[in-house]
Amino acid sequence: MSIDSGYRMFTTRPEIMGSFGVVTSTHWLASSAGMSLLERGGNAFDAAVAAGFVLQVVEPHLVGPAGEVPVIFHSVRTGRTEVLCGQGPTPAGATLAHYQSLGLSLIPGNGLLPAVIPGAFDAWMLMLRDHGTLSVRDVLEPAIYYADQGHPLMPRIANTITRLKDFFTTHWPTTAEVYLPGGVVPQARKGFRNPRLAETWRRILREAEAAGNDRERQIDAARNAFYRGFVAEAIDQYTRNHDVMDESGTPHRGVLTAQDMASWSASYDAPATYDYHGYTVAKAGAWSQGPVFLQTLALLKGLDLRQTGPNSTEFVHLVTEAMKLAFADREAYYGDPSFVDVPLGHLLSDAYNDERRMLIGKMASHELRPGHVPGFDAQVNRVMAVLSRLSKITPVGSPSSEPTLADMQASVKRGDTTHVDVIDRWGNMVSATPSGGWFQSSPVIPELGFPLNTRAQMFWLEPDLPGTLAPGKRPRTTLTPSLALRDGKPYMVFGTPGGDQQEQWQLLMFLRHVHHDLNLQEAIDQPMSHTMHFPSSFYPRDRKPGHLAVETSFGADVIAALRERGHVIEEEPEWSTGRLTAASRDEDGLLHAAATARLMQAYAVGR
Secondary structure (H helix, E strand, O other): OOOOOOOOOOOOOOOEEEOOEEEEEOOHHHHHHHHHHHHOOOOHHHHHHHHHHHHHHHOOOOEOOOOEEEEEEEEOOOOEEEEEEEOOOOOOOOOHHHHHHOOOOEOOOOOOOOOOOOOHHHHHHHHHHHHOOOOHHHHHHHHHHHHHHOEEOOHHHHHHHHHOHHHHHHHOHHHHHHHOHHHOOOOOOOEEOOHHHHHHHHHHHHHHHOOOOOHHHHHHHHHHHHHOOHHHHHHHHHHHHOOEEOOOOOEEOOOOOHHHHHOOOOEEEOOEEEEEOOEEEEEOOOOEOHHHHHHHHHHHOOOOHHHOOOOOHHHHHHHHHHHHHHHHHHHHHOOOOOOOOOOHHHHOOHHHHHHHHOOOOOOOOOOOOOOOOOOOHHHHHHHHHHHHHHOOEOOOOOOOOOHHHHOOOOOOOOOOEOOEEEEEOOOOEEEEOOEEOOOOOOOOEOOOOEOOOOHHHHOEOOOOOOOEOOOOOOOOEOOOOEEEEEOOEEEEEEEOOOHHHHHHHHHHHHHHHHHHOOOHHHHHHOOOEEOOOOOOOOOOOOEOOOEEEEEHHHOHHHHHHHHHOOOEEEEEOOOOOOOOEEEEEOOOOOEEEEEOOHHHOOEEEEO
16 A cells, blocks of 8 residues: 555554553454453453463464463543563573573573463462453363464465474474474464363363462462472473473473472563653553653653654654664663663653763764763673674574564564553553463473563573573563653553564654654554664674665665665565554543554454
């Protein structure tokens, strides 16, 4: 579809509007499952949980039951906006000395070594218990149905299985048993089942309901079954007794144990926030990349973006250059605040960003330039030294480690992410970015029907860095859901899969909505861009200085002008970049929702 040169745009589909409730996610079946719970009287929290479990079935190359999920939400009952941390930390055995003793310089991106404690299940159950209204059965039944009765297998999943058939058969036979039934690659757009996973959830449900009729007791019993019962025991036995091939080229055993799982639970955090042109954007803290979005807003606040067109050379250039500065600070300063002193207040201050903004010039920067924070010079020097030694320069146009794009490369074994946004008729809002536990990144545990996660690949095996591996530490995840208040009132939830590109695609959508008055669907349907100028969060931690990927729908003139400004351009096909979803609520209660048409999976529903 052609893009109009004006600010009002044709869209791939209508912006969904209503007043009862809206659900939007990266798969239509998850959106429909969430909406079905709203129709049954559930609230946004119930709907988000149900959608999250369905995503684990219908997008298993992007998320699994042993993955993680950060959630940002607003509760009408409490009046608070909060972050739910479903990012599991490292096991007790994940010591720097142990991993170095294996001869590794980086943690592999697949296998068992990068597994951290699965965080998603406890986070979903905790949110259901504390803020939902329905039962464990209510939220699990849609996922159990699709796992047991089948769901249409997306072509991208079938293609992934095809590429990895030999690897699964040779090295990960338990994965082959599930994803190569009868030794054959399952057909795209045909029914696919995972009865082992269905039985795992049925057993959790049986143990939950055996606790009695009290809803909260049932939920806590389900949590116990996963973290202190049969699920944890199966994970423990598998990691203790299996050497698994990974990207290092050598089989390794994992270090995750049942004791690690038994001693952990999801938790609530206060969000990091920033005020921008009448909006307050709330994100997860520096254990995620969420503050990158806020730092970029702080840099852009001193520029007049409204005078630039939403697809203009100047708009793309300014946003890209501001992002480069914010991501450089991510590398130098971000980490788990329980272990690392992150000077977030300084990084978001006006004085700091007024100085940093002066680095944005007419030409694209090819340097990684973290800012100066008093007292952190030695830390920054250590980070930059490690990056110069271990973060390799990858030519533009070569395969990338970034998940969304890497899925198109035949040799890699990593996945990506999903997203779900929900707003109900009462004004509760939920934004969640479930990920990890991809079937192509870790072998299936046969008794359970799902694999472990690989989020520990984001740690460094070098001492004294913000991201140095340590037991009990949260990896600096790329997962970053968003919630925005307008004039102090909860207004919008949004997000996307995409690894290091999540903040970039979200920011383009948000700025076009704020500065150019595009509705949610219009903002999502605009051409997308992103940079891989900074080190990837994923193995092998490569970077592409000066890189800028642009969809060809920006037009030849804009792309040529960006090249003239020094950006190293990588042209992407139109409708290929980003998987955004968003939902908002007006003061009068009118609801809006939208989802990208890219990759032909995401959908918004509502009434």
